[in-house]
Amino acid sequence: MTTPIRVLLIEDNPGDAHLTRDTLEQSKLLVQIAVVADGEEALDYLLGRANHAGVGPPDLIVLDLNLPRLSGREVLAEMKRHEQLRGIPVVVLTSSDAERDVVMSYKLGASCYVTKPVGLEAFQAIVKSIESFWFTVVKLP
């Protein structure tokens, strides 16, 4: 039996969350997606706190930067402080193309930085290439 690839999608915009999930679920691979809508809940999920006890860490995180409560930046910084979270690859997927956000994300340990493109087909293509790169090309821990 194949174990599903577990993805945590941290995204507060329900439209983007749905599109990303929709595209990832069309994958031929078995992908299990959890969505949380703010930074604090993301850390609860990752650290197995509150109602996320026992879920275990995901294989890949897709992280938006502009989030309520705790920002994506704070999530990255917090993840660095926890040994068990440091090894999880993080794809930053955001509408910001500001140089300072790119630099900051890599400094805080993001694995890659992707700008949300304008246009549905471009967005779907980006999510598909994230999927094929991280799920088939690279070896995840």
Place this chain on the structure above:
Amino acid sequence: MIVVDRARKIALVSQGAEQVFGYRRDELIGRELELLIPERFRAQHASHVSAFLQEPRARATGVGRELFARRKDGSELAIEIALNSLETPGGLFTLASIVDITARRHGEDELRRMGDDLETFAYIAGHDLQEPLRMVASYTELLAQRYRGKLDERADKYIFYAVDGAKRMQRLLADLQAFSRVGSQGKPLVPVSAEAVVKRVVDTLAGAIRRARASVSVGPLPTVLADEGQLGQLLHHLIGNALKFQGEAPAVVEISATPLNECWQFAVKDNGIGIDSQHMERIFQMFQRLHERDKYEGTGVGLAIAKRISERHGGRIWLESEPQVGSTFFFTLQAASLPGQP
């Protein structure tokens, strides 16, 4: 008006000068001119005066740079000065005509502020509206992807209009952002070879040049003071328009420059469809288009950006045109006074 003698002592004072500086005539006559100059400029001023007395020909100072004088109450005012020498039996005097430009400066500051506000607005509109619009566009497109042909013909048409409108709005917002970047992401003006910039722009337009069966000639061009990226953008819009609005014949585009005082006047000349004189002002405004969308594409932002860039470079932009004969766009740039360069 103030008349000063060789020893830089004030000899005559006009009524206007009394008002401007807040002194009575008898408080000024016989005093050193330095009285009217803010302390921080005094040393500099003394060397200007002796330079003028060495070679006393008429000149205007302060045009295009900041010059300040000091009133009796210690406050400062922005001024421009024109100097003339007067040979009299009593010796050489200097006549200084002083214009108080404080009000004009205020006007200029106000304009600059308005420009900044517009840019902030354009940035916010371009950036923050893009996000919700992306949702509208994505989901109408998703509707089109998943449901085209599954509903009735009318539904397909409605979806098409919604997708088309959202996409157009996205282009407008992207252009608004490009417009706002002229000010917010401009780089300092440095000496730049206009010829190298034009050649690069022509290279990037190779595809459009082929399609327009165009010949593009580039005259010898000078080194100018510019933000290289923005100069490229300005030329890209002008040359791009020359190719886009071509007439029946293959396009002929000529780019040249002629000296004009301390500036260079550039010209981008084409043999295209031309512009009626009544539209010549309008075309530099944001999102103004003269043609139906299906005939010539574009949002009408190009010349607004070109104008903004030219203003940022301290120059101006205008055109001469005749319908069905062609247009020539002119713009001015400051010369870079590099030794040995034209």
